[in-house]
Structures are given as structure tokens and as C-alpha cells.
Amino acid sequence: MRKLTFAVILCSLPAIAGARDWNTRTGDQPLTASELHDQLVGNTLIFFDNGRSVYAASGEYSYTYGEGGTWLGHYELKEDGVACTTFVTGSIRCDLIVQNGTRLTLITEDGLRFPIRDVIPIK
Template identity: 40%
Template sequence: MQILNTVKWAAVAALMAGPILAQDQVWPDRDSDTLLSQSDLQDRLTGRTLVFFDGGTSAYKRDGTYQWTYAGGGDWHGMWRTMEGSVVCVDFITEVTRCDRIVESSDRLVVLTADGQRFPVKTTE
């Protein structure tokens, strides 16, 4: 029973630490990447859908809701917010928070993930 309680509290602590740790992430920037101010990022995302080359989409709705649609179907829903440092965070309904950096590079928005991936945006609708 003691082990089970310890595991539960460790899981809760990890979930609570997620958003705090997200603020200290380091993204794989390149020299050609231009960071956006928090207000510019807010303006670039609000009410728009980013379409990626694989067909997936990220919809940043005006009411603060977010919807990620996989290229092959399937959705993830949450609430989005911008932060300093060209960062956008999504609090998913699954109680997981994810933060990415969105930069401009060669006249294109690019989503940088903390695990080193770069996802150029094909179009913005």
C-alpha cells in the first residue's frame, strides 16, 4: 500500500512539474530563426489554422481552444496560450501540457519541439 501511495504522489508531482519545466526547455534554434514577440505570436495564431506538409493541422481558435488533427485523422483538444520567447503552450484535456517554440525562418513559420524536431508550416488558413 505504501508503494502505491508513493507512486501516486510521484505521478501527481510529475504532472504538476510539467508546465514549470516547459518554461525552461531549450529548443533547437538555427541562426536563420527569428523569434516573435508574445503579442506578434498571439496575432499570428489567433483564429488561424497552421497546415503542415504531412496534412496535419493545428487550429488556434479565437476562444482559446486548440485542436490538433493528425494527417490520418484523430484529434487532440485543449486550451492554448502564448508566452515570451516565441512560445505557445497547450493544456490538453488529458491534463498534459505541451510547449513549443514557433519561429519565422525563410518567410515561413516553423514549429520547434523540445525533442529537437522542426515542423515547417505549409500554409496558414
């Protein structure tokens, strides 16, 4: 019986590990793959704390805090509004981008929400 229980738990681990609580709210609509591309690639997302996420057409990514300091990496766009970034440190973070009315919001895997103030083309 123990072996069977362990086998069931082991088989369910990928499903559990893949599940994400994105902390979505009523009205949040994940962007389609096309919308995600249009909103991110070649653009800078500006947050209300003046932080800036830059998604270069080359796949390079940078995030600069409002007070300074920058993280560098490369991003990959996934289906259902998810963008994953591999930072130069080797850490990986995936974010869900949702539209709610006229507002875009970035939601981290651990449920933190960051409303986007503006989207501007990279100069």
C-alpha cells in the same frame, strides 16, 4: 560539505528545469508576443504532412493528424514565441514558433521541428 553541495544542486534545479533546447538554427527568429498572437489566434496552421493545429480565439486548441485523429485542449500564448497547450488528457506541451526567411516553423520542447506550410483563418 555534503549539505552545501546538496543545497547548491537543489537551488539550481529550477534553472535547469526551465532551460529548453529548442533546436533553433541560424536565422531562426522567435516571434514577438504580438506576432505570435497574429499568426495563431483565429487561425489554422497547416503542416506539410497535412496535420492541422487550430487556435480558436476562445483559447480552444485542436490538432488533427493528416490521416485523422484529433487532440483537444486549450492554449496559452507566452512571451518570446512560445505557445503552451494543456490537452484534455492533462498533459502539457509548449512549442516555440520561429520565422526563418519566409518560413514559419514550430519547434517542440524536445527539439522536433515542424515547418508550417500555410496559415489560414478559421472559417
